[in-house]
Amino acid sequence: MKLKKGSFLWYLYLDKLYCLLSVRNVKALVDYFHLLDVHRKNTLNDILFYHFLNHVTDLKRKQITTVFNMLDWNAEGEIGFDQFYMLVCILLAQENHLGEQFIFRHSRPVFELLDVNGELKIGPANFHTYNFLFNIRKQQLRELCRNFDISGDRHINYKEFKLFTIFSMDKYQERQKAKREKKEKALIKKKVSRQVNESPRVSHGINGSESLSSYNF
Amino acid sequence: MEEKPLKAKSLGRHVSGKSSEPDIRNLWTTATLSQPKLNVPLPSVPEDSELKGSSISGKTHGWYKQKAASHYSDSSWKEMDDKDSFKPEQDVHRRSSLGNHIEEGDDDIRTKAEKPSSGSSLSISKHTPHRAYWVEQQNRLPLPLTELMENEALEILTKALWSYRSGIGRDHFLTKQLQRYIERLQRRQNKRLHVSVH
Numbered sequence: 001m002k003l004k005k006g007s008f009l010w011y012l013y014l015d016k017l018y019c020l021l022s023v024r025n026v027k028a029l030v031d032y033f034h035l036l037d038v039h040r041k042n043t044l045n046d047i048l049f050y051h052f053l054n055h056v057t058d059l060k061r062k063q064i065t066t067v068f069n070m071l072d073w074n075a076e077g078e079i080g081f082d083q084f085y086m087l088v089c090i091l092l093a094q095e096n097h098l099g100e101q102f103i104f105r106h107s108r109p110v111f112e113l114l115d116v117n118g119e120l121k122i123g124p125a126n127f128h129t130y131n132f133l134f135n136i137r138k139q140q141l142r143e144l145c146r147n148f149d150i151s152g153d154r155h156i157n158y159k160e161f162k163l164f165t166i167f168s169m170d171k172y173q174e175r176q177k178a179k180r181e182k183k184e185k186a187l188i189k190k191k192v193s194r195q196v197n198e199s200p201r202v203s204h205g206i207n208g209s210e211s212l213s214s215y216n217f
Numbered sequence: 218m219e220e221k222p223l224k225a226k227s228l229g230r231h232v233s234g235k236s237s238e239p240d241i242r243n244l245w246t247t248a249t250l251s252q253p254k255l256n257v258p259l260p261s262v263p264e265d266s267e268l269k270g271s272s273i274s275g276k277t278h279g280w281y282k283q284k285a286a287s288h289y290s291d292s293s294w295k296e297m298d299d300k301d302s303f304k305p306e307q308d309v310h311r312r313s314s315l316g317n318h319i320e321e322g323d324d325d326i327r328t329k330a331e332k333p334s335s336g337s338s339l340s341i342s343k344h345t346p347h348r349a350y351w352v353e354q355q356n357r358l359p360l361p362l363t364e365l366m367e368n369e370a371l372e373i374l375t376k377a378l379w380s381y382r383s384g385i386g387r388d389h390f391l392t393k394q395l396q397r398y399i400e401r402l403q404r405r406q407n408k409r410l411h412v413s414v415h
Contacts, residue, residue, distance in 0.1 A: 008369050011362070028362060035370035038377075038398045039391065047384070051377045055369070 003095045007056045014092045019102040043078035099135045104169040121155035
């Protein structure tokens with residue numbers, strides 16, 4: 001899932017620590033929501049919602065319908081601002097590669113979204129259905145079902161899900177650390193190679209000046 | 218110098234997205250800048266703003282004093298200082314009495330058709346955009362962002378209108394409501410474009 005470049009949402013950003021919008025961004029979002037709220041009900045119906053998502057993302061019709069059904073948790077056929085805000089945060093988290101942090105920070109609301117049937121547990125099917133939105137990789141899913149299904153019922157309850165998010169977050173931080181170390185090493189190597197390249201030039205320069213001076217009468 | 222604080226309407230509390238009157242964009246229009254009589258009252262500063270009314274008018278008065286003090290007699294300045302509220306109508310009348318001595322601002326700002334005989338519009342053009350910018354920063358989203366939002370909303374709603382027409386028909390009240398809304402947005406957009414061109 002990608003946001004359309006230059007769209008309004010593309011200019012918003014999440015706080016990297018809490019994965020939420022700032023007050024200024026929320027104000028902008030409120031105004032945007034009210035621009036789309038044509039019928040003055042503080043909601044968006046399915047048609048308006050579809051055209052909005054279709055315009056700002058590359059999601060297909062079926063995926064948009066899935067998202068709408070997921071967010072319409074009261075089964076009213078309309079999306080209010082709370083759900084709209086949640087969706088925007090999810091979209092921005094995906095766009096800015098903050099998916100793991102977002103799920104870690106907001107594990108409860110994410111779990112409740114995935115638990116479409118209200119059974120207080122989610123299975124592999126739930127993850128498959130919403131994979132385009134939360135971007136949980138296959139390997140992670142396998143790990144989740146294998147290592148975190150403590151109760152053994154082939155479904156994940158909230159506590160097991162929370163453990164999984166903590167584990168994913170740890171792994172993510174390790175990966176980031178490894179990336180940073182790699183970058184630093186590469187930078188150091190570059191610096192060293194530059195210094196090595198420069199030193200022969202310097203010696204040539206000295207030799208050159210000596211030879212020139214020999215021509216100065 | 219006593220200055221009454223500007224009216225403190227709670228513009229900042231308007232989270233509903235409805236445009237509160239008067240519209241800040243009126244402060245930016247060159248048409249209003251060049252007219253000798255401005256009918257658009259300036260938007261008030263909210264109570265919780267950092268800028269209290271006295272400080273805004275104090276700042277603008279202070280700036281104005283610096284620019285024109287060398288050219289005018291004390292009597293005209295006293296007349297200005299005594300007037301408490303900083304309303305554009307009064308301000309224009311004050312400035313019109315000062316004549317053509319204030320020469321500043323770009324000529325591009327003035328429209329040829331509406332160029333007044335006095336140089337009052339130039340001083341307004343120097344004043345009002347700064348003030349409009351300042352008030353906007355306190356209460357509203359920046360204009361480019363607002364424009365982007367409206368353009369995007371218009372595109373989305375136009376597509377939605379086609380869906381409404383094909384789904385529920387042209388005569389359904391929801392379709393008509395959407396159509397009227399789109400027309401209103403388009404008129405607002407055209408007005409803004411028209412103003413920016415001139």
